[in-house]
Amino acid sequence: MENTFIMNQGNGVVRIADEVVSIIAGIAATEIEGVAGMSGGITHGIAEMLGKKNLSKGVKVNVGESEATIDLFVVLDYGVRIPDVTRAIQEAVKQNVETMTGLTVLEVNVFVQGIKLQGTGDKEKDEIKLK
Template structure:
């Protein structure tokens, strides 16, 4: 990650948005959906959280080409939820949040269900 994305629409200069910022927006937007327990990260991302470092880009991969964003989210859903409905709501909310906050077009929000939360 950590690639800069530039918006040239301003007459007084440029605005650079690091793709980690887009990842954080996507993470927060996904977490807002009922039925999403958490985002699922890699082993090293999970270990970082165990030692106390919060990683807002856990379970997220952002690709950017010509100011068009594609985002992959790995999620853990709660048992008993309708996975297809939760995934659609995540896609809609993440797309809306990124587009409204950055002005970039979102071409795809891919949701990968990595696990089911059975602890209540």
């Protein structure tokens, strides 16, 4: 059984799956301007770009009794100011997860896995990957 966050609300129990927290965090992250997509991590030295459709991938959550820590693996657009974009990601993820689930988010860690270039139409040339 997958991990769940359990709330007793008096009328019964509400269970929120970790996958739900991951999806909320993924959506919040990809809505930030400058985020090209989520990264599946390092596979054979290459950052696997997952785009904006696979929203729970590239997100790792650790949910406790009433708090969570979240790790996000992202690919950013070329030319953005990385500290500004990552700070915006942290703030949006924290706010959305706390508002939608009632969890207290202790940490949002952002790992920049690559940079996406614009415009050539060649996927291999449009993304700078980690080695």
